[in-house]
Amino acid sequence: MEMTSEYAGDLQIVTVNSTRIDAAAAIQFKDLMREMTAESNKPVVLDLSQVEFVDSSGLGAIVAAMKFLGKERPLHLSGLTPIVAKVFALTRMDRVFKIFTSVDEAKNLDAARSA
Amino acid sequence: MTQLGAHDETPPAQVADHPDTLPPLTLRFQATAHNARSALCDLRKALMADSRLSEMTLSTVEIVLAEVTNNIVEHAYEDRGTGDVALHCEVGQGVVHFVLEDAGKPYPRGQLPEKRLHDLDQDLASLPEGGFGWGLIRDLTLSLSYDRSGGQNILSLSIKNEPA
Numbered sequence: 001m002e003m004t005s006e007y008a009g010d011l012q013i014v015t016v017n018s019t020r021i022d023a024a025a026a027i028q029f030k031d032l033m034r035e036m037t038a039e040s041n042k043p044v045v046l047d048l049s050q051v052e053f054v055d056s057s058g059l060g061a062i063v064a065a066m067k068f069l070g071k072e073r074p075l076h077l078s079g080l081t082p083i084v085a086k087v088f089a090l091t092r093m094d095r096v097f098k099i100f101t102s103v104d105e106a107k108n109l110d111a112a113r114s115a
Numbered sequence: 116m117t118q119l120g121a122h123d124e125t126p127p128a129q130v131a132d133h134p135d136t137l138p139p140l141t142l143r144f145q146a147t148a149h150n151a152r153s154a155l156c157d158l159r160k161a162l163m164a165d166s167r168l169s170e171m172t173l174s175t176v177e178i179v180l181a182e183v184t185n186n187i188v189e190h191a192y193e194d195r196g197t198g199d200v201a202l203h204c205e206v207g208q209g210v211v212h213f214v215l216e217d218a219g220k221p222y223p224r225g226q227l228p229e230k231r232l233h234d235l236d237q238d239l240a241s242l243p244e245g246g247f248g249w250g251l252i253r254d255l256t257l258s259l260s261y262d263r264s265g266g267q268n269i270l271s272l273s274i275k276n277e278p279a
Contacts, residue, residue, distance in 0.1 A: 020152065022148070022152055022185075023148040023151065023152075023181070023185045023188065023189070024148035024149045024151070024152045053181075055178070055181040055185060055248075056182055056185070056245065056246075056247035056248040056251060057185060057245075059247055060243075060244040060245045060247070061244075063243065063244050064244045066239070066242070067239055067240060067244070070239070071239055082174065083174045083177065083178065086174065086178070087178060087251065090250065090251055090254050090255070091233075091247045091250060091251065092233070092235055093235075093247075095235055096235055096242060
């Protein structure tokens with residue numbers, strides 16, 4: 001699994017450069033998220049536009065990342081592809097996250113800066 | 116690794132007469148998260164060759180079978196680490212049938228778990244990080260049944276072929 005990080009103003013954008021966050025990748029995803037978000041306190045936008053598939057383990061890992069970032073540091077999502085959006089909708093976890101259509105949309109909205 | 120082969124009990128399919136229909140197939144693999152992923156990718160490729168199946172159906176199949184195979188890896192074989200899994204697939208009229216066999220532990224009380232309803236209006240720290248799998252399986256399957264026979268778990272399920 002590959003992930004990259006950049007800063008856009010007062011947001012940290014973490015991009016998943018892999019096509020699957022599944023049971024085989026969930027632990028690594030959590031470890032990388034912890035590592036990559038350790039260096040700042042900025043709200044995080046997780047760019048999932050290259051991720052074609054998420055299963056319940058991957059979904060759980062994304063929720064775990066939201067939890068370890070804590071209340072003061074929101075984790076938002078952007079760029080959900082069709083299967084990923086379907087898994088979030090069926091499990092109702094789309095209500096738990098703020099979801100942007102793209103990283104650009106997140107950058108342009110003040111909403112991304114707050115929980 | 117995954118072995119792709121014709122269904123054991125089925126005579127050779129008349130491929131020439133029906134070029135875009137997939138004959139029944141069986142995938143066999145050792146239960147690990149990586150092998151389950153490979154099997155799902157192989158299955159998607161095989162099902163893509165069947166012109167009757169929509170992209171939405173392929174997605175539903177992938178979501179459901181990911182949960183079912185993860186359950187086998189994480190629960191049925193949790194004591195011994197791994198074991199054999201057979202995944203049989205047959206495309207029917209408006210539906211895709213699957214049978215999964217493993218030699219792991221039976222389901223508790225011989226029953227498949229129900230969908231778990233999470234309370235999402237709670238503290239961040241209390242949000243669920245798991246327990247989504249059976250909800251997805253039950254929401255996305257047309258039929259679902261479980262049998263324990265000869266030391267094997269036999270899970271049969273079907274998924275509706277959504278029109279494109």
